[in-house]
Amino acid sequence: MMSMTCGGKIDFGRNGFDLIACCCSSNTVVIRRSLRESYGGNKLFCFRPRNLKSTRVCFTKTPESLVNGISESSLPILEMKKEEKNSISLGSLFEVVADDLLTLNKNLQTIVGAENPVLMSAAEQIFSAGGKRMRPALVFLVSRATAQLAGLKELTKEHRRLAEIIEMIHTASLIHDDVIDDSDMRRGKETVHERYGTRVAVLAGDFMFAQSSWYLANLENLEVIKLISQVIKDFASGEIKQASSLFDCDTKLEDYLIKSYYKTASLLAASTKGAAIFSEVDRGVTDQMFEYGRNLGLSFQIVDDILDFTQSSEQLGKPAGADLIKGNLTAPVIYALERNPTLRDIIESEFSDSGSLEEAIRIVKSSGGIEMARELAKEKASRALQNLECLPDSAFRAALEMMVLYNLERID
Numbered sequence: 001m002m003s004m005t006c007g008g009k010i011d012f013g014r015n016g017f018d019l020i021a022c023c024c025s026s027n028t029v030v031i032r033r034s035l036r037e038s039y040g041g042n043k044l045f046c047f048r049p050r051n052l053k054s055t056r057v058c059f060t061k062t063p064e065s066l067v068n069g070i071s072e073s074s075l076p077i078l079e080m081k082k083e084e085k086n087s088i089s090l091g092s093l094f095e096v097v098a099d100d101l102l103t104l105n106k107n108l109q110t111i112v113g114a115e116n117p118v119l120m121s122a123a124e125q126i127f128s129a130g131g132k133r134m135r136p137a138l139v140f141l142v143s144r145a146t147a148q149l150a151g152l153k154e155l156t157k158e159h160r161r162l163a164e165i166i167e168m169i170h171t172a173s174l175i176h177d178d179v180i181d182d183s184d185m186r187r188g189k190e191t192v193h194e195r196y197g198t199r200v201a202v203l204a205g206d207f208m209f210a211q212s213s214w215y216l217a218n219l220e221n222l223e224v225i226k227l228i229s230q231v232i233k234d235f236a237s238g239e240i241k242q243a244s245s246l247f248d249c250d251t252k253l254e255d256y257l258i259k260s261y262y263k264t265a266s267l268l269a270a271s272t273k274g275a276a277i278f279s280e281v282d283r284g285v286t287d288q289m290f291e292y293g294r295n296l297g298l299s300f301q302i303v304d305d306i307l308d309f310t311q312s313s314e315q316l317g318k319p320a321g322a323d324l325i326k327g328n329l330t331a332p333v334i335y336a337l338e339r340n341p342t343l344r345d346i347i348e349s350e351f352s353d354s355g356s357l358e359e360a361i362r363i364v365k366s367s368g369g370i371e372m373a374r375e376l377a378k379e380k381a382s383r384a385l386q387n388l389e390c391l392p393d394s395a396f397r398a399a400l401e402m403m404v405l406y407n408l409e410r411i412d
Contacts, residue, residue: 096395100160111168138275139271140159149392158219165228169208173235176202178192228274234263235267241258246326247348251334256331261294285391296404299407309361310370324361331376332373377411
């Protein structure tokens, strides 16, 4: 018998304990994942309601123990007659930093500044659109996981301001992306440029980049300033790289990964490393946190690109194959091009023939492009999990690990 705080992690490695029972309240959400094949071990994650102080996890090698119960104070045993898939929600993952996120939400609109009502209104438009706040949540999770390592009892004001800066930069990039892509909806609401016009949208994005840079400078940490400033440069580099390679069937996978790093993973990597820097942990840990953010970001982008082919327009909130029809060749397409030369002709024609987009999507699916991209996403996910091994066991590390699995679950 062993006890643990709920939200933590038990790693059974290769000890052979394949049958596990959770001995906490029946209301607890238990997520069991067999990671032996891909990640080298079996892990049980248990996320509890807030009103439950802790949970106990019992393990046994024999099924009889699960049937007959474990003879200690007649503890209730969770029946595991058959493996059931439990979907992972961001809400459950972020539960351990829910108070931090609540404070962030209250501060976001205030720190944007109220001196210009039009820009403030534009900022409110996207802040109120109900984003997942994944990036600041990652900042808080890494901040708290590394703070434990450094012996800090509470987060610093720098940790909290970093999370706010990261969300401002992300929001500014979304405003500009919607202008570039001419998108009229985001998260079910009108985009800033659709409501206020392109001029205001561009200025609103610029203003938020500038405002975030001002707050960044006031952190007075040169390493973090350089780290986050590079992200803004990477955004532009990614857009230029994408625009210069549209409909280019000679695009290599390496080029795709570089572009994906610039557009998506750079901000996550800087977020997680910056959080570790403010915890004042050693260089080895901060570097691993950078790699975690990078690998997680790449895995997320690859999964998003897979979903562009596998989900319906209703699920995506945009037409299926939206990237492909614009000439943006992603991992599934690059892999498919290696196996089916017919796809090249269709893409290079820029889908001029009726039904050519549908045919291209069919080829990507039938040629194994989706499956190969899925393996690439899993490879990056595996590396991200390895990057977390430098952290002590905690609810925060468990949530960071589950974030990786949450992403993969989107394509299960």
